[in-house]
Amino acid sequence: MSHDPNCIFCKIVAGQIPSKKAYEDPELLVFHDINPWAPVHVLIIPKQHIATHYEVQAEHEALLGRMLGLAPRLMRDLGVVNGFRTLINTGPDGRQEVPHLHMHVMGGPRPWLKG
Ligand code: 5GP
Ligand code: ZN
Numbered sequence: 001m002s003h004d005p006n007c008i009f010c011k012i013v014a015g016q017i018p019s020k021k022a023y024e025d026p027e028l029l030v031f032h033d034i035n036p037w038a039p040v041h042v043l044i045i046p047k048q049h050i051a052t053h054y055e056v057q058a059e060h061e062a063l064l065g066r067m068l069g070l071a072p073r074l075m076r077d078l079g080v081v082n083g084f085r086t087l088i089n090t091g092p093d094g095r096q097e098v099p100h101l102h103m104h105v106m107g108g109p110r111p112w113l114k115g
Helices: 009-014 058-077
Strands: 021-024 028-032 040-046 082-085 105-106
Touching: 009 040, 009 058, 021 058, 028 058, 040 058, 058 082, 058 105
Parallel strands: none
Antiparallel strands: 021 028, 028 040, 040 105, 082 105
């Protein structure tokens, strides 16, 4: 599995940076965003280092499907009952700040800070 020693999210996967985990399996990790926009704001990431959605190849399609499929289960488990948003920022023009593929999943009662 590929890792980038300088990547913040690879360090979270390795346990070198602490995070508040919401879910983990051999392929995926979910943790709460350090700067939440919404009452519930988690990031779903693959454990392997894929820099952006732009780099995704055909071999990653099942992984992407699992990320999307996990979102409603997480929201239910975290008590979200009235809808949620999923968001993947890609590259500089997509305003991606952390170059390790991640899907934001945000829910909970409005108003939200943004989004
Ligand atoms: P992006 O703009 O790349 O789509 O979103 C990156 C997200 O990662 C931001 O919402 C930011 O708050 C979150 N983030 C950045 N560094 C850390 C960290 O060390 N821990 C956690 N839990 N979230 C982080
Ligand atoms: Zn990484």
